[in-house]
Amino acid sequence: MRVVLRSDRAGLGKRGDIVEVADGFARNFLLPKGQAIVASDGIVNQAQAMRNSRDARETRLRGSASELAVVLEALAIRIEARAQEGRLFGSVAQHDIVEAISAAGGPTIERRRVEMEEHIKTTGSHDVKVRLHSEVMATVHVEVVGVE
Template identity: 40%
Template structure:
């Protein structure tokens, strides 16, 4: 089944692309969520007329994402945690903890967009990647400190 993407999706393509997907994925996810429309003759002709508008919107979004990336990279997030003997953490710092700390600084980031290979289990400064969009990834500093 062919669909026209209304927004960029990492695993499929960019906004305005015509892609081939499985019918169930299109009917149950892409079309109901407003991420794509069916690629019939009428919609393809409309796409050709609206391609410039779609590209302008995508460029504007990318500029906004770049501005957010710059602001996030200036941040240093401090997360206080309980520690035991020899500075061993009780538990670990997860993407949920980092998302809450970022939210306290005034920025809203989905915790699923925070990329951690594994939870942070040591004190110190760690670089954490935040995927703002498929093309834009910010690296923020997370400082894990003991609770005073």
């Protein structure tokens, strides 16, 4: 059965996609839960318009994220933290990096966008990745300076 998805569905497609699914899966699961509608000619045209607008929005968001990545990579981020012999008392976490970016005149970003395997616990230069879009990643150079 051909259906048009009304919401993103992992392993099946995104909202507005026309997919072929088993009749039972469509009748017993997708249609009753409102996650899909049967694909008629009018619905297919609406789905095409929905996909076109989604693609245009994604292109616009990807472009603005790329511009933001250039700005972030040009920033010089410096964080001062209490340290002794190159080791910090505590650590530098995502929220510290977000605050340092804002203080350096950069854009405000969400804490969850900063990707770190673990918190920074040593002084020196560190590279931190910031995911601005599903396809755009910026690398921010952070200099952690120890103060006593």
